[in-house]
Amino acid sequence: MNNNSSKQVLLSVIGVAILVVAVVGVSFAFFSYSVTGEEANTVQTGTIVFTGSSTRMNVTNAFPVAAATADVVEDDTNPNVGYATVSVKGNTTYDSGIDFNVRATNISAGGTYDGKAIKPTVTVDVSTSLPEGVTVTSDHTDGALSGTAEVLAAGKISKNAAEMTTEVPVLTIRAFYDITKYHISDTPETITNMLPAGWDATNGVIVPTDTWNTLSAYSFKIEINAVEGGSARLPGDVA
Amino acid sequence: MENNVKKGTILSVIGVILVILIVVSVSYAFFSYTKTGETSNQISTGEISFKFIDGNEINLTNAFPISTAEGVALTGENNVCTFVIKGNIAKGDIDYTITAVEGDSSSDPTKTKRFYDEGIFMYIESDEVEGVSFTPTEGYDEGKAIGSLPLVLGTGTVSARTETSRTFTVKMWIDDSVVKIKDREENTDTTDSIYTSGEYMSLYYSIKIKVEANA
Numbered sequence: 001m002n003n004n005s006s007k008q009v010l011l012s013v014i015g016v017a018i019l020v021v022a023v024v025g026v027s028f029a030f031f032s033y034s035v036t037g038e039e040a041n042t043v044q045t046g047t048i049v050f051t052g053s054s055t056r057m058n059v060t061n062a063f064p065v066a067a068a069t070a071d072v073v074e075d076d077t078n079p080n081v082g083y084a085t086v087s088v089k090g091n092t093t094y095d096s097g098i099d100f101n102v103r104a105t106n107i108s109a110g111g112t113y114d115g116k117a118i119k120p121t122v123t124v125d126v127s128t129s130l131p132e133g134v135t136v137t138s139d140h141t142d143g144a145l146s147g148t149a150e151v152l153a154a155g156k157i158s159k160n161a162a163e164m165t166t167e168v169p170v171l172t173i174r175a176f177y178d179i180t181k182y183h184i185s186d187t188p189e190t191i192t193n194m195l196p197a198g199w200d201a202t203n204g205v206i207v208p209t210d211t212w213n214t215l216s217a218y219s220f221k222i223e224i225n226a227v228e229g230g231s232a233r234l235p236g237d238v239a
Numbered sequence: 240m241e242n243n244v245k246k247g248t249i250l251s252v253i254g255v256i257l258v259i260l261i262v263v264s265v266s267y268a269f270f271s272y273t274k275t276g277e278t279s280n281q282i283s284t285g286e287i288s289f290k291f292i293d294g295n296e297i298n299l300t301n302a303f304p305i306s307t308a309e310g311v312a313l314t315g316e317n318n319v320c321t322f323v324i325k326g327n328i329a330k331g332d333i334d335y336t337i338t339a340v341e342g343d344s345s346s347d348p349t350k351t352k353r354f355y356d357e358g359i360f361m362y363i364e365s366d367e368v369e370g371v372s373f374t375p376t377e378g379y380d381e382g383k384a385i386g387s388l389p390l391v392l393g394t395g396t397v398s399a400r401t402e403t404s405r406t407f408t409v410k411m412w413i414d415d416s417v418v419k420i421k422d423r424e425e426n427t428d429t430t431d432s433i434y435t436s437g438e439y440m441s442l443y444y445s446i447k448i449k450v451e452a453n454a
Contacts, residue, residue, distance in 0.1 A: 031453065036340060038293060042444065094303065
């Protein structure tokens with residue numbers, strides 16, 4: 001009797017144990033697998049460094065001068081010729097390089113006299129000593145600026161351009177009143193298409209007249225833009 | 240008196256014998272029968288295998304924002320990631336999940352800043368294979384922003400009874416619908432512009448592919 005009871009107890013215990021194992025076994029998959037690839041997939045951006053700046057021309061009471069006179073001005077001390085230089089610095093790891101342009105913006109309308117527009121002649125000269133890997137071209141024709149904004153020059157800094165530690169001059173911009181258009185007459189004669197600056201007949205000297213000063217008020221800004229990838233633009237310094 | 244003692248003794252012996260017989264008889268049937276069935280009853284494990292085989296990895300350098308269409312169309316070495324899932328199971332299915340998880344920091348010492356999750360798009364594609372199904376997470380079969388990691392790119396099932404492979408291609412790029420360079424002329428920060436040119440430089444982004452399976 002005791003043995004039967006013992007067996008019954010033993011069988012009961014085994015039965016419960018099997019039941020527990022069966023219940024627990026339902027909760028776990030019999031197979032599982034988890035692997036993360038060893039190689040990383042990466043995207044990295046490159047480097048684009050570009051800065052540009054220009055000096056500012058500020059000429060008041062300018063008198064007309066000859067183009068040949070303006071062409072040889074090499075600094076901003078000439079009283080009749082505005083002079084400014086544009087400089088850039090850049091390097092990039094992108095194969096496309098850095099495209100940039102120089103624009104005249106906010107071009108004022110200027111004055112008129114006797115129905116004729118009074119505007120200075122602006123000339124743009126590309127530097128003859130550009131760093132290796134830097135190219136600049138200008139399609140501006142010597143003459144008045146057109147519209148309210150005009151591209152003065154376009155350039156490119158290639159991926160392999162010589163390293164530039166400082167900004168280098170790439171453009172020289174001059175502005176003057178062309179004497180063939182705005183003639184200072186030594187007599188108070190009216191000459192076709194020419195405008196007298198002012199003649200003090202009493203003292204025989206040329207003096208700026210209020211009218212001339214008013215009419216010669218003309219301004220524009222120089223803006224430098226770097227264009228990467230054809231459609232994107234990076235901020236550039238504005239003179 | 241002697242007769243009583245004898246009777247008692249005999250009864251005791253008989254009693255003991257009976258007890259012995261009873262005890263012994265518990266262990267033996269008076270009739271026994273044994274026959275072994277002719278057909279075996281058996282249980283055995285089935286074959287199950289599953290492998291993730293890593294292939295080409297993406298290694299885009301000097302990356303610039305491109306359109307979603309251009310990103311989906313990327314091809315060639317270093318531009319796409321490929322890997323293979325191979326498996327079979329004798330009965331039932333193996334369920335698997337493909338996930339993009341954060342990768343290692345860049346080995347380039349100049350690339351110290353991680354790019355934005357929102358600016359990186361991913362795309363996954365895989366040709367149909369009988370026995371190995373796959374359903375991409377919505378949007379990632381057309382190109383979609385990662386948003387955040389880890390990212391489940393899709394799930395599938397291996398039901399093939401013999402070993403079967405399925406190849407996957409994953410693409411990753413900086414999408415110009417999200418990552419915009421400040422427009423110089425407009426000179427404004429658009430609300431969806433997430434960086435300026437200064438912040439764009441020398442950034443990296445890295446993911447790894449993780450595959451998990453259960454049956």
